[in-house]
Amino acid sequence: MSHLITRWRVRCQRPVAYDIVCTRDLFDPQNPALLSAGRVEGGRRFVVVDSNVDQHRGEEIRAYFAHHGITARIVTFPGGEENKTLRMYLSLLGELDAFPIHRRDEPIIAVGGGVLTDVVGFVASSYRRGVPHIKVPTTLMGYVDASVGVKASINFNGSKNRLGSFEAPQRVFLDKTFLKTLPHRHILNGVCEIIKLAIIKDAELFDQLEQHGVECIAARFQNFEGGGILERAITGMLEELESNLFEENLARKVDFGHTFSYGLETSPDAGLLHGEAVLLDMLVSCLIANQRRLLSEREVERIFGLIERLGIAINPRVLDAELLWQSLLERVEHRNGLQRVPLPESLGNCVFLNDIRRQEIESCIRSLNDRVGKENEAKLEC
Amino acid sequence: MSHLITRWRVRCQRPVAYDIVCTRDLFDPQNPALLSAGRVEGGRRFVVVDSNVDQHRGEEIRAYFAHHGITARIVTFPGGEENKTLRMYLSLLGELDAFPIHRRDEPIIAVGGGVLTDVVGFVASSYRRGVPHIKVPTTLMGYVDASVGVKASINFNGSKNRLGSFEAPQRVFLDKTFLKTLPHRHILNGVCEIIKLAIIKDAELFDQLEQHGVECIAARFQNFEGGGILERAITGMLEELESNLFEENLARKVDFGHTFSYGLETSPDAGLLHGEAVLLDMLVSCLIANQRRLLSEREVERIFGLIERLGIAINPRVLDAELLWQSLLERVEHRNGLQRVPLPESLGNCVFLNDIRRQEIESCIRSLNDRVGKENEAKLEC
Numbered sequence: 001m002s003h004l005i006t007r008w009r010v011r012c013q014r015p016v017a018y019d020i021v022c023t024r025d026l027f028d029p030q031n032p033a034l035l036s037a038g039r040v041e042g043g044r045r046f047v048v049v050d051s052n053v054d055q056h057r058g059e060e061i062r063a064y065f066a067h068h069g070i071t072a073r074i075v076t077f078p079g080g081e082e083n084k085t086l087r088m089y090l091s092l093l094g095e096l097d098a099f100p101i102h103r104r105d106e107p108i109i110a111v112g113g114g115v116l117t118d119v120v121g122f123v124a125s126s127y128r129r130g131v132p133h134i135k136v137p138t139t140l141m142g143y144v145d146a147s148v149g150v151k152a153s154i155n156f157n158g159s160k161n162r163l164g165s166f167e168a169p170q171r172v173f174l175d176k177t178f179l180k181t182l183p184h185r186h187i188l189n190g191v192c193e194i195i196k197l198a199i200i201k202d203a204e205l206f207d208q209l210e211q212h213g214v215e216c217i218a219a220r221f222q223n224f225e226g227g228g229i230l231e232r233a234i235t236g237m238l239e240e241l242e243s244n245l246f247e248e249n250l251a252r253k254v255d256f257g258h259t260f261s262y263g264l265e266t267s268p269d270a271g272l273l274h275g276e277a278v279l280l281d282m283l284v285s286c287l288i289a290n291q292r293r294l295l296s297e298r299e300v301e302r303i304f305g306l307i308e309r310l311g312i313a314i315n316p317r318v319l320d321a322e323l324l325w326q327s328l329l330e331r332v333e334h335r336n337g338l339q340r341v342p343l344p345e346s347l348g349n350c351v352f353l354n355d356i357r358r359q360e361i362e363s364c365i366r367s368l369n370d371r372v373g374k375e376n377e378a379k380l381e382c
Numbered sequence: 383m384s385h386l387i388t389r390w391r392v393r394c395q396r397p398v399a400y401d402i403v404c405t406r407d408l409f410d411p412q413n414p415a416l417l418s419a420g421r422v423e424g425g426r427r428f429v430v431v432d433s434n435v436d437q438h439r440g441e442e443i444r445a446y447f448a449h450h451g452i453t454a455r456i457v458t459f460p461g462g463e464e465n466k467t468l469r470m471y472l473s474l475l476g477e478l479d480a481f482p483i484h485r486r487d488e489p490i491i492a493v494g495g496g497v498l499t500d501v502v503g504f505v506a507s508s509y510r511r512g513v514p515h516i517k518v519p520t521t522l523m524g525y526v527d528a529s530v531g532v533k534a535s536i537n538f539n540g541s542k543n544r545l546g547s548f549e550a551p552q553r554v555f556l557d558k559t560f561l562k563t564l565p566h567r568h569i570l571n572g573v574c575e576i577i578k579l580a581i582i583k584d585a586e587l588f589d590q591l592e593q594h595g596v597e598c599i600a601a602r603f604q605n606f607e608g609g610g611i612l613e614r615a616i617t618g619m620l621e622e623l624e625s626n627l628f629e630e631n632l633a634r635k636v637d638f639g640h641t642f643s644y645g646l647e648t649s650p651d652a653g654l655l656h657g658e659a660v661l662l663d664m665l666v667s668c669l670i671a672n673q674r675r676l677l678s679e680r681e682v683e684r685i686f687g688l689i690e691r692l693g694i695a696i697n698p699r700v701l702d703a704e705l706l707w708q709s710l711l712e713r714v715e716h717r718n719g720l721q722r723v724p725l726p727e728s729l730g731n732c733v734f735l736n737d738i739r740r741q742e743i744e745s746c747i748r749s750l751n752d753r754v755g756k757e758n759e760a761k762l763e764c
Binding site: 005006007008009010011012013014015016017018019020021022039086090093094097100101102103104105125126127128129130148151152153156157159161162163164165166168231234235238241242243245246247250333334335336337 | 387388389390391392393394395396397398399400401402403404421468472475476479482483484485486487507508509510511512530533534535538539541543544545546547548550613616617620623624625627628629632715716717718719
């Protein structure tokens with residue numbers, strides 16, 4: 001008997017793979033897409049559906065599973081940031097645990113916006129150390145952003161997304177027909193994330209938004225150009241995500257607009273949707289970029305012009321320098337000791353800054369207030 | 383503008399790598415091992431220490447961090463299955479969130495038994511979607527089993543390990559000196575997992591236990607042969623884990639003893655430690671294997687003989703056929719629709735069964751009661 005080992009090394013590669021599939025009328029009984037993953041015969045599905053979607057489509061969803069002989073437990077979930085809570089997460093886990101599913105071939109199905117798919121993703125990742133889940137985004141924010149990646153989370157202790165995991169879905173189904181009944185404010189909410197990608201990495205997408213954005217918003221992206229813009233946004237998003245799915249690299253282009261917004265969103269008084277907070281962050285960031293001569297005055301004008309043309313209201317009154325500064329300091333912890341703030345260097349390109357000062361934030365908030373005229377403020381009051 | 387994409391595929395390999403490092407006197411200020419991972423200058427560490435370990439070694443641990451100028455937040459944690467709770471998990475997350483750490487270079491440190499490292503692993507995996515953690519097992523169960531793998535978990539809704547994740551540690555430090563003060567019952571608890579590996583995959587390890595087990599237990603594995611047995615057990619464990627770290631394959635040799643034990647452990651009346659429940663499961667399983675002519679009568683005798691020689695008490699009174707049957711049914715959900723029960727086929731080899739009947743369990747419980755004589759029962763009452 002000898003014992004000379006002083007060290008073992010454990011090494012492996014965990015394969016991650018999932019498909020994002022475009023489909024139409026996902027809950028049409030003739031559409032086999034949703035049941036293409038997992039056990040059908042004798043199968044069970046735990047399905048979490050956004051309460052608003054349930055009102056419009058609940059009957060159709062129930063009929064779909066009944067038609068295919070699937071025992072489905074449909075649980076409704078109220079959307080909105082205020083429901084991205086520990087309480088909601090635990091309540092879903094309790095319901096899931098009372099409804100037995102196989103560990104591998106009865107995927108949980110999440111049908112809703114970004115908050116819902118984030119929470120359900122974390123539920124799926126925690127239950128039995130991970131059961132598969134399928135995401136069906138029903139909002140534009142979910143469609144172009146939350147559903148296509150692997151981030152799952154809940155808010156905790158007053159902080160956004162403080163708990164969560166990287167949990168790849170088994171599949172994502174994109175069905176544009178859900179956007180038909182989406183309220184206008186939520187269409188604009190998703191558009192803000194498309195604008196983000198355009199400014200930070202895709203000048204051509206910016207052009208398309210300038211040319212077709214207005215009609216796409218009016219058509220809730222059901223039109224031909226809307227399809228093209230969504231496709232380009234998702235392709236761009238995935239370019240950034242796929243090579244850095246688990247955020248080994250903490251300098252991420254897609255974090256543009258996600259530094260100061262962090263604090264804005266958790267400020268209960270502001271009442272902002274995610275995209276609205278991201279937009280305010282982007283505008284402050286663009287003004288910082290302008291002061292640093294990364295972005296020309298003309299480019300800044302184009303950005304403000306696009307936002308006005310698309311009819312997106314800006315409410316700079318919620319911007320407080322201290323709140324934004326604290327938010328940046330928090331992001332420094334999250335980004336492991338450096339600011340790593342992505343800023344546009346001319347439209348469509350990105351640099352990372354580590355030396356933003358509080359004074360700069362203050363002066364850019366003032367400058368934003370100056371730019372946004374009375375007209376916009378009046379718009380807000382309607 | 384064209385849009386013809388109907389499907390995107392996201393693919394990557396997530397690399398997993400960690401070292402399990404043997405060391406001595408980990409908290410000796412001259413031992414640099416523990417701070418070899420993460421930021422030292424200006425560094426912070428969130429350290430969770432088992433309450434018993436804190437009594438013996440708390441001063442030494444605090445002095446270690448102070449010596450190196452590390453701001454350490456030491457939180458104590460009471461060991462034991464009854465503390466593997468949601469409440470404990472959330473309380474640790476709250477404490478962690480109040481003590482800021484960088485996301486990547488200030489690893490959480492877990493110093494304790496299997497329950498503690500399991501809970502802290504889940505805390506680390508959930509916080510900010512994952513921050514690094516280091517495991518320092520202080521029990522034999524932790525040393526040969528819980529700490530060397532990637533499973534993290536808490537109990538939930540009355541079910542063992544119902545929530546959790548696969549979270550690789552950044553590093554594991556094995557320091558045998560912690561075992562010097564471990565109570566005898568907890569030494570035997572860990573020995574049960576070593577016996578498991580011996581029966582299901584390593585006949586040579588079984589021989590070693592027969593030859594040296596008694597002296598190793600007396601020496602709390604501080605002796606030469608003890609080192610050899612621990613090394614062999616860990617090597618064997620890692621052989622099984624490394625190739626199947628995320629349990630893609632649900633038929634796992636290391637699940638031997640972990641089918642019926644599942645229900646036994648969560649039965650509050652039984653009051654069993656993990657290894658004690660695993661032992662009872664193994665004995666029932668060996669008797670099933672014997673009835674099916676997988677294991678000879680002589681081999682069964684050797685197994686019972688080893689357990690008696692090592693002074694491990696068997697209490698078959700807690701075995702209830704219904705409880706064991708329900709536990710098996712639960713494992714069927716967990717193992718995705720099949721029993722996949724590992725049984726020994728002669729000492730040191732493994733087969734998987736999918737057709738165990740309730741009747742077999744009943745008859746093997748009776749047989750176990752018959753085998754375990756009055757002598758053992760008397761032993762229990764001391």
